[in-house]
Amino acid sequence: MPRPSGVLRYLMTAFSARMADEGMAVAVVTLAAYRTGSAAQGAFVLTAWMAPHVLAAPLTGAAAARARRPRFFYVGALGGFALAISALAMSIGRVPLPVALAVAAAGGCCGPAVSGGLSSLITRLLPAGAERDRAYSWDAAIYNAAAVAGPGATGLVSAALSPITAALMLSAAAACAAALMALLPLRPDTAAARVSPARLRQDLAAGARIVRREQELRAITAATCLAFIGIGALTTTSVLLSESLGSAGAGGLLMTAFAAGALAGTLGIARLRPAPSPQRLALIGLIGTGMGLAAAALAPSVPTAAASFTVAGACDGLVLTATLRIRADHSPPRWRTQVFTIGAGLKISAAALGSVLAGPATTGAAHSYLTAIAVLQAAAALLYTLIRRSSRADPLPSAGTAVADGCPGPGRPGDRLA
Template sequence: MSGLKGVRLYVVTAFCARMAEEGMAVAVVMLAAHRLGGAAQGALILAAWMAPHVLAAPLAGALAARARRPGLFYAGALAGFAGAIAALAVCVGRLPAPAVLLIAAVGGCCGPVVSGGLSSLLSLISSPGPERDRAYALDASVYNAAAVAGPATAGLAAAAAGPGTAVAVLAVAAAGAAALVCLLPVNSAPAERADPGDVRRDLVAGLTAVWHSRELRAITAATCLAFTGLGALTTTAVLLAGSRGQSGGGGWLMTAFAVGALAGSLTLARLRPTATSTLLALTGMAGTGLALAAAPLAPTLPLCATAFAAAGVFDGLLLTATLRLRAEHAPQEQRTQVFTIGAGLKISAAALGAALVGLAGSGSAARDLAAIAILQLAAAVMYVCMRRRRGLDSGDPGGCSSSNLSATWSIKGRRTPPADADPVKP
């Protein structure tokens, strides 16, 4: 299978899996409200679904990197993901709450494979250079397209046949992804098999790779800060729409944000600009913050939606840049761990933001949205400062070219560059 065909098949696979994940945020709450008469348990189930991401991400990455047949490993993880969704469709409101929360937590442990884990496969499917840059831009588009399609699919299915059916539809999509991933051209075996000690070392190595690379450390910290704010955006959008006299308009604002993000990432995939990943990331964070800061100043909901769409465009740039930076600066041996750790931390940061606005929000859409915007701008400042700081990675030149940005990595006492990186020039 050629690289182009492999990327196309990957796009379909990732879309099915991520549509299921995005749809769960809506579907499980609707299901709990339908069967239990309130959404409170749905929120707890959703929290149980999201909470394991940060803990499961390093282990998922280490196991994926050590798998003799990566396709089979991902198929098993996605099948477990689909099975947990299907079990929730049956069990919510019919089994005791602790059992339901346990099922949700098991499904959530597969979440890092759906997000960052799948993204890491692109380095095995596409060639370095423009082809891989375009692949990661398409991958960012998949994230954003799933953010639009997942909730929409759940809502339409629930309206047509009930929330239980909506959750079941999402389980079918995840199962389809499990079947498709077996067809991806990534089934080459690694040179050696791992024992449990190797896996434990890989857990540490993945975290160490993120910490010791100035670029990975900076983009991970900055995106976590930015997503702490974005995790509160849905609640704030509902408040903002209510302040404009349209209590049901919060969903339209978030749809505008998701569509804008999709447009931003698709534009990068289509135009392939020469801007560095670093500049794209900085522009994405700063632009998102400025656009969200303008939203509460808009006098009507359509103008608010325009500001949200503009913010989404910049968020699409940030996601594409983040994926590229992880691919460019992760050592080949820890690339999967870097992707899963980064995705798990971002999702956990978003969950923290959602909890903070629920527990300590000001109740004012304008003030809460200003706080979210400030966090995006602060993330941009943090990114610039952390890239300039001379820290643990003293061998990292910190430049913006592909060769200068390729850090040297300490692996088992030796310093070696990533296999697909250019040699570091003096």
């Protein structure tokens, strides 16, 4: 058994890396406005930063799984993340936009290692069981703590000192994560080590195929992607909602309430003994998120809306905890990192789509948009239930019942993974 300090060190690593990632949205937009007088360049740079996630996720997972020393792979990824943030801090508004976009895209390629890859390392710190389940609850809490601390700290440092100082602070946080990663006491993954190395192309296809064929992974991935189309539109919608309620500028308060609720929800689940099943958590969380946002759409004032956002965030925290546990429990060791990175990449892409769809929204349509977001959460809960029920009659073997070497069973002709 690894020492408890290993889990604590992991949580410190994850918080530092994710704080840097979460703060980037505020940092690049603020820095662009500071140097150019317009936030437009920051929006383009942010898009370039997020865009590579869905394409880089399978490659990141395959590369991490094939790495003989995964600790060094993550040190390199986090170090590259830190360098890209520093390069953007120096280049936004000072170099031609295509150059800044290229730097952002390069840094974004390291994103899957931060968003999903890190979570897969918990299985190298703890064996399956109650302790690992609780570790994933704490990991989900770290996601939400970073979502609160990253933008908040970036905004405060930008206002008190300067936007470039804030960006360099985020770079330092990512560099700190790289240093902590080098000290993690990772267990050797013996099940994965017995698998013969496959060609990279086969590894890339394997992760996606596992997500599609394993019923629990397919259900949670489809449901969370549908839900995150709505969550991606939530920031824009919250700003418009606050304006419609007569408190322009309170949109940030609503999103802070949502993030704080998510943090409280994940911390609460981490303390439950025994932990509820992840399937039940996912369903309750999706329904609760939808109900909280539906209540916010009917709220007569910002304080009431903020309370509803807090409830919705707490339920969204349950969904994240459940998602991490399901990925860990139902993916074979050989492709576990790919499952985590692919799932995270798809969610980020779904959120980006939701953000685009919210672009045409107006103040008068804020309540309708928020209601639609709530409906998407309920639809995600229904989709999750339907996929799980239909999959019970599926004759295909699942990754959760993999053969001893960590590979899924034979499945359909031509579906071999290695």
